[in-house]
Structures are given as structure tokens and as C-alpha cells.
Amino acid sequence: MMSTRVLGLGPALRKAVFSPRIVRNQIVLRNVAAKRGVQTQSLPPSASIEILNKQRLKRPSSPHFTIYQPQLTWLGSIANRMTGAALSVLLYGFSLAYLISPTNFSSAKVVEYVKQVPDSVKYAGKVILAAPFAFHSFNGLRHLGWDMGYFLSLKGAYRSGYAVLGATALGTVALVLM
Structure with a gap:
């Protein structure tokens, strides 16, 4: 077992503990702590909502996205979701x-049903299915690029966004014409 004598800390510890300055500071701290009081009051549960509403009025409010000009980045994010x-x-x-x-819902029944549908409805259905698929696929590639550290500047984000829109248009046309 180690003692203060072995380390040579005995005199230093005695000086620190028994110094009059330390004793004086402890008395001052005790007096300050005794004078400082915390006042509390008991409130009914219904008052908590009133207090909360008053606090909410003092908080700064974050601007909602409807006051901003639409930007390609957040429109693309919403569309991707x-x-x-x-x-x-x-x-x-x-x-x-x-x-x-x-x-x-077997493949044969689905093919039979699609054969009976008019061509205009077929193409409309293909567009309705192909456009979200193409956009989500190409925008997913864009997000992978962001994850790898590409296109993170404002200019890069807009260029990649317009590239996604162009690729979506071409991909939709290609899928519809298949």
C-alpha cells in the first residue's frame, strides 16, 4: 500500500488542507450557498399548457418550405421519395x-388482360410506370455519386439534377417504346 510519505506529498497535502485561505473560502462559500434560495410554487396540471404556450411564442420559428423559391435539389428529393x-x-x-x-394474377391472365386494352391506354400505363421507375433509378445513381463525394457543389448539384431529368425523359421514352 502506498502512502503519502513514500510519494513525498505529506507536507504539500497538509499545507493545502490546513491553510487559512482555504478555510476562509469554505466559510464564504457556505454563506453564499445558504443565502441563495430557490423559490418554487405548486401549479395545477392545467397551468402547464399555458406556460408552454407562452414559451412557444418566444421561440424563433423556422421558415416553412412554402415561402422559399422551389429549388431543383429539394424538388428532386421529394420526387425521389x-x-x-x-x-x-x-x-x-x-x-x-x-x-x-x-x-x-398469373402471367397468362395478365397478358390476356393487357391484349384486350386499347393501345392508347397501354402507352399511358407504360408512361405511368416507366417515368417513376426511370427517375428513381437515375436519381439513385445521383445519390450514390453524392455519397462518393461527387457533385456536392451547387453547380454540380444542379448539373446532376438536370442530367437526371434528361436521363429520365430518355429512359421513359425508351421503356415505353419497348
Whole structure:
């Protein structure tokens, strides 16, 4: 077991502990702490909402996106989320429908149904399916580029955004004409 004598700290510790200045400071701190009081009051639970509403009025409010001019970056982000959700709903919806009733949603039945539909409806349906798929795919590549550190400047973000829109248009046309 180590003692203060072995380390040579005995005199230093005695001086620090028994110094009159330390004793004086402790008395002053005790007096300050004794004089300082905290006042509390008991409030009914209904008063908490009133206090909260008063505090909310004093907080700064963040500007909502509706007051900003639309920008390509956040419009692309919103569209990416919407197309991803729509494509997921279609995929899971068809998958569940096939699991529930495989005879009605078999490939042969789907092909039979599509043969009966007029060409204008077929092309409209293809556009409705191809455009979100193309946009989500190309915008996903854009996000991968951002993850790797490319196109992070304002100019790069806009260039890649316009490239995604152009590739979406070309990809949609290519998918519809297949």
C-alpha cells in the first residue's frame, strides 16, 4: 500500500488542507450557498399548457418550405421519395395480390388482360410506370455519386439534377417504346 510519505506529498497535502485561505473560502462559500434560495410554487396540471404556450411564442420559428423559391435539389428529393414509395406500393400490392389469388394474377391472365386494352391506354400505363421507375433509378445513381463525394457543389448539384431529368425523359421514352 502506498502512502503519502513514500510519494513525498505529506507536507504539500497538509499545507493545502490546513491553510487559512482555504478555510476562509469554505466559510464564504457556505454563506453564499445558504443565502441563495430557490423559490418554487405548486401549479395545477392545467397551468402547464399555458406556460408552454407562452414559451412557444418566444421561440424563433423556422421558415416553412412554402415561402422559399422551389429549388431543383429539394424538388428532386421529394420526387425521389414519392416515386420510391409509389413503386414499393405497386410491387408489394401486386405481390400480395398474387399470393392471395394466384389464378387471377398469373402471367397468362395478365397478358390476356393487357391484349384486350386499347393501345392508347397501354402507352399511358407504360408512361405511368416507366417515368417513376426511370427517375428513381437515375436519381439513385445521383445519390450514390453524392455519397462518393461527387457533385456536392451547387453547380454540380444542379448539373446532376438536370442530367437526371434528361436521363429520365430518355429512359421513359425508351421503356415505353419497348
